Amino acid sequence: MSVLDVATAQLAPMWDELVSGLNVGMLLTDERGQVLATNDVAADLMQLAKSDLLTGNRPDGWQVRDDTGARMPDWADLAGQVLRAGTPMSIPLVIVRGGQSQSRVWADYHAVRVQGRSRVLVLLQPVHTDVPHSRGLLDPLTGLPGRVLLLDRLEQALTRARSRGTLSTLVLVDVHKLAEINKRHGFERGDELLNTLASRMREGMTDEHTVARYGGDEFAVVAEHPSGTGERIAAQTREVAGWPVRVGRRRERPGLRVSWVTTDGYASVHSVLARAEQQLQR
Template identity: 80%
Template sequence: MSVLEVAAPSQLAPVWDELISGLTVGVLLTDERGQVLATNDVAAELMQLVKSDLLTGTRPAGWQVRDDTGAPMPDWAELAGQVLRAGSPLSIPMVIARPGQPLSRIWADYHAVQVQGRSRVLMLLQSVHTDVSHSRGLLDPLTGLPGRVLLLDRLEQSLVRARSRGTLSTLVLIDVQRLAAFNAEHGFDRGDDLLTTLAGRLREGLSDEHTVARYGGDEFAVVAEHPNGTGEEIAEQAREVAGWPVRIGRKRVRPGLRVSWVTTDGQASVHSVLARAEQQLQH
């Protein structure tokens, strides 16, 4: 568990105010219910709110916060509880929409902290530029898909939404079999072409609401949310679109694929969902 110790703002109010007012990143300190206890002007500007609105929880008409896929974000209480339960940082891209204003794209880092023996959440907000995902290593450089780190965040968000909304979350893993043998026969460039082709097929052949990611060197992953069912239909759709023959030089090669899937109501942890999907993939 990684928990930071910070002094209480009430004890060091002048120092605290001077410190956070001089920062170029947004800062919010919240309790376990997501109530903002302290903040700075940068955070308010990024959230397209006035500082008093942040502190009181007031939101103007039409104001919305969504993730970078366009899906509504879990409320702050859910995210604060998630961070405090895990005791580890959480990083999430978010988009703030307010009528008549341009979209505000933000990267939010959540940290569990202790203030006078009480659990609190420290949020650091930064404006997102077009290359933020590449600069943070969140996108796979070969396929352009979200990488493993961003996949874990997307899966965590999906589980939170499933718990809060009474829906289901499905993780699908797709393993490209005998990739090493393929590289040995056709060359690594052809192997990269194969992975890039499969990535494009998964991204274009599945719903825009699904997250398609590169999970490992020869594995892809899909995170999907749905109101009911087992997720088997999503897994079969992924198998179908990725399993079409691929032209390699003058040959048409049908990729060998293994597919596993796990569906949960959100009560399972990210790592337990991944472990179950990997175990099923091996069998």
């Protein structure tokens, strides 16, 4: 029996007693996103068998997306972010099976201690029309607008561009040396780097720009302007974030990849994000 099996077996009786009869889905994961315990409500909301949640097995065609249809960060990335920041995070999820949306769920992530170990407790609730829009707006590490607020700001920018005859630009910034810095110096230094870049971008861009944290190692900027290709905004973003940063006793350049997409507003949020991500990967 593995260490994981032992931990799960010891936890099961206490877990069953705690969550029996609750109408909220509950998942308990380790720092890698591995589900250690769950309940029937969570399995129903995630459109999975309870055994699949626990083993990590996912049927063909099953996916988790956000409200726009864009990809979600890996569960391990989300769990690690919540544990390092130590503050809750809320994310809207769309469960997709066979290319069709099956359910919309709010996932509330909380850092907890179970049997002396750091764990992540995820509370799952179905999304209704009365879900407060204030949930999950700020990234817990950097204090920047998080993914939920970014998508809302981008949608608003596209709407204004259509109605006013202006343009909107989305800039994505990938800190591609973050994994290397985490490996060499530890996650604490990596988080310091992200906070430094967040502060620089927040101070270096104008108040009219939305600066947000899009993913584990990605930032985003949404800008509205009357004309142009968006290249100037992307160049400004790269310049603001690209100066060397002190990591431990050394100064290192963060290693940025930047992409941007400019539109007149007649494009969906998902298509704008997808195009920017494709360009970033190139």
